[in-house]
Amino acid sequence: MGRRLAGVFQGRPRLQVGTLLAGPVGWLVVGYLGSLAVLLVAAFWSVDPLSGEVVRGFGLENFETLLDEPVYRTIVWRTVLIAALVTVTDAVLAFPIAFYMAKVASRRGKAILVVAVLLPLWSSYLVKVLAWRTMLSNDGIINWALEPFGLHGPGYGNVAVWLVMSYLWLPYMVLPIYAGLERIPNSLISASEDLGAGPFMTFRRVILPLAFPAVVAGSIFTFALTLGDYITPRLVSNNQFIGNVIFNNIVNNLPLASALALVPIVVMVAYLLVARKLGAFEHI
Amino acid sequence: MRRKDAHSARTAWLVVAGLVVFMLALAGCGSSSDSDSSGEELQKLGKGEGQVDLISWAGYVEPEWSKPFEQKTGCKVNNKVAGTSDEMVQLMQSGEYDGVSASGNASARLVAADAVDPVNVSLVPNYETIFSDLKDQPYNTFDGTPYGIPHGRGANLLMWNSDDVKPAPDSWDVILDPKIASKYSGKISAYDDPIYIADAAVYLKTHQPDLGIENPYELNEEQFNAAVDLLKEQRANVGEYWSEAAKQISAFANGDATVGTTWQYQYFELKGEGDPVAASPASQGFLPKEGATGWSDTWMLSSSAKHPNCMYMWMDWIVEPKVNAEVAEFFGEAPAQSLACDETADKEFCTKYHADNPAFWERVYYWETPLADCGNGNDDCKDYNDWVQAWTAIKG
Numbered sequence A: 001m002g003r004r005l006a007g008v009f010q011g012r013p014r015l016q017v018g019t020l021l022a023g024p025v026g027w028l029v030v031g032y033l034g035s036l037a038v039l040l041v042a043a044f045w046s047v048d049p050l051s052g053e054v055v056r057g058f059g060l061e062n063f064e065t066l067l068d069e070p071v072y073r074t075i076v077w078r079t080v081l082i083a084a085l086v087t088v089t090d091a092v093l094a095f096p097i098a099f100y101m102a103k104v105a106s107r108r109g110k111a112i113l114v115v116a117v118l119l120p121l122w123s124s125y126l127v128k129v130l131a132w133r134t135m136l137s138n139d140g141i142i143n144w145a146l147e148p149f150g151l152h153g154p155g156y157g158n159v160a161v162w163l164v165m166s167y168l169w170l171p172y173m174v175l176p177i178y179a180g181l182e183r184i185p186n187s188l189i190s191a192s193e194d195l196g197a198g199p200f201m202t203f204r205r206v207i208l209p210l211a212f213p214a215v216v217a218g219s220i221f222t223f224a225l226t227l228g229d230y231i232t233p234r235l236v237s238n239n240q241f242i243g244n245v246i247f248n249n250i251v252n253n254l255p256l257a258s259a260l261a262l263v264p265i266v267v268m269v270a271y272l273l274v275a276r277k278l279g280a281f282e283h284i
Numbered sequence B: 001m002r003r004k005d006a007h008s009a010r011t012a013w014l015v016v017a018g019l020v021v022f023m024l025a026l027a028g029c030g031s032s033s034d035s036d037s038s039g040e041e042l043q044k045l046g047k048g049e050g051q052v053d054l055i056s057w058a059g060y061v062e063p064e065w066s067k068p069f070e071q072k073t074g075c076k077v078n079n080k081v082a083g084t085s086d087e088m089v090q091l092m093q094s095g096e097y098d099g100v101s102a103s104g105n106a107s108a109r110l111v112a113a114d115a116v117d118p119v120n121v122s123l124v125p126n127y128e129t130i131f132s133d134l135k136d137q138p139y140n141t142f143d144g145t146p147y148g149i150p151h152g153r154g155a156n157l158l159m160w161n162s163d164d165v166k167p168a169p170d171s172w173d174v175i176l177d178p179k180i181a182s183k184y185s186g187k188i189s190a191y192d193d194p195i196y197i198a199d200a201a202v203y204l205k206t207h208q209p210d211l212g213i214e215n216p217y218e219l220n221e222e223q224f225n226a227a228v229d230l231l232k233e234q235r236a237n238v239g240e241y242w243s244e245a246a247k248q249i250s251a252f253a254n255g256d257a258t259v260g261t262t263w264q265y266q267y268f269e270l271k272g273e274g275d276p277v278a279a280s281p282a283s284q285g286f287l288p289k290e291g292a293t294g295w296s297d298t299w300m301l302s303s304s305a306k307h308p309n310c311m312y313m314w315m316d317w318i319v320e321p322k323v324n325a326e327v328a329e330f331f332g333e334a335p336a337q338s339l340a341c342d343e344t345a346d347k348e349f350c351t352k353y354h355a356d357n358p359a360f361w362e363r364v365y366y367w368e369t370p371l372a373d374c375g376n377g378n379d380d381c382k383d384y385n386d387w388v389q390a391w392t393a394i395k396g
Helices: A002-009 A013-044 A060-069 A070-104 A107-122 A125-136 A141-149 A158-182 A185-192 A200-226 A231-236 A242-249 A254-277 B001-026 B063-073 B086-094 B103-112 B123-127 B177-182 B196-209 B221-235 B245-253 B264-272 B307-319 B320-333 B338-342 B360-361 B384-396
Strands: B050-055 B076-081 B098-100 B151-162 B188-191 B240-244 B259-263 B278-279 B292-302 B364-366
Touching: A002 A013, A013 A254, A013 B151, A060 A070, A070 A107, A070 A158, A070 A200, A070 A242, A070 A254, A070 B384, A107 A158, A125 A141, A125 A231, A158 A200, A158 A231, A185 A200, A185 B151, A185 B292, A200 A242, A200 A254, A200 B259, A231 A242, A242 A254, A242 B384, B050 B086, B050 B307, B050 B320, B063 B076, B063 B221, B063 B320, B086 B098, B086 B103, B086 B364, B098 B103, B103 B292, B151 B264, B151 B307, B151 B320, B151 B360, B177 B221, B177 B259, B188 B196, B188 B245, B196 B221, B196 B384, B221 B384, B240 B245, B240 B264, B245 B259, B245 B264, B264 B278, B292 B307, B307 B320, B320 B338
Parallel strands: B050 B076, B050 B098, B188 B240, B188 B259, B292 B364
Antiparallel strands: B098 B292, B151 B259, B151 B278, B151 B292
């Protein structure tokens, strides 16, 4: 049996490859792209007001609702803005850490730092957010620490969401930048110095351009993860993000939820196009 | 190189075309729903089918009382916990379940969607002794036909931190009147659900009688807009909207909330921890003067139940006095079964939760599903979808 099967495949490289890839590609097309396609189609459906059942038919009313109701614009802007802020914050925080890890630390120090960056990823997402919720609460440790200086913490709200998201996604920024900096040969930095460039010039003209694709790769993680999250806003603020509105509508008004789900997709595509224009994918 | 580009472009188009065909096929099928909604009631209880598939609120189906049920009837219990009424409606429409513990904001939708069948209460012996003010209600009886067995009920109380809120409030105005509520700005705790609009309607019913609100779940455009505007004003003073009981408990315990709407469960939890919380006292009938919203849950029978006999046995089991007492104490709500009050571990339980105090429940407006058809023949009420959209706009 096995022998005969082997015979079928012998000398037919296309069949071999095709059979090997059938599983993963089938999963990608049906399970992944297929469900995405269903999502896109559902955005044009509507809901019967009485029974609450989905009516399959073509209509643009969901998109009209999204454009006409000012609250949806507010929510989209809030989400995109926080996502951008989180991305910038993480990039600024991650670069020095990654640089130290890649170029300065000893082998041992490097290993310790990699573990330290990865460690938070091993604990549950929910535990981390709830820990922040406790820290940011009125009687929490942040207010306690600030009290002697007559200050008060940010409490729950947009600032809290920004803080927590920046904390949550930092490892996703550190690791790509670390990998990117690791690939830059030290000889390039020495050469730059030999040719008379100061540390700042070396950073600006040599390191940053070479590490830029890595920063963009990290920013795709932080931006997309913030764009899609709905649990953190729910636990540390009263503000709705795109994900919250999708969650609230998913049962009653699946078509509207689908239309809303297209917003992050469009934003991400635009973001990737800009990143490509900036040359982020040239070295990949 | 060019040729290769053209080749891969064609492949990409083929993939897109394939997806479109796949989508169309998907959109086309599935719409052939079976129209077998005869609504024929079971007349005689038969033998159990060996299992029963339930959808329930967390805490309604626990091994403490589902294991004895399995031993007694031979019906294996498969339980699916749902987090919201919306989720219950969606799961029931799949037709994969035998029954659900539906709140009033789901039951009418389930009936309208033909997802549930009438229940022959004569096959449920324990129905007899259920509190009479829970029978024949608009959220469990439709066109005079009972559609389920009452499980338990609770009210949405006004709770405050007695150290911070003085004098003790006797009205919802402490969180809904912008002038008074601004005193506690940033410390007000409100329920995070579209159904909370009804709380504003209950308040307006007393404070703006010229709006003519009768039922807080049947609101015409003018009444609805007044309620929504009130909540938009409240938004500025809200510290936190809560949906999980644990979230509100932590907010009150950590000083992030000092006054707000709550369930009896959170109130007794916080009190048990020694936190300085208070709720309306007995002299005020335990509720603010306007009354309050509340919920009353009903076990309903799926119209496509594969194990109807086991489901009937379950509906009788869950309101069996001892079991109903266990469930009510576990969850923190008033039992539906009048005889359950003799079976609770805490002998004060029914008094605490006002289970046997009909005067208390007369002032409670149980959750209902807002429908466009609100009984005046005009179809001019705001339906639940409007409530959901308005809720998004209120929270901003």
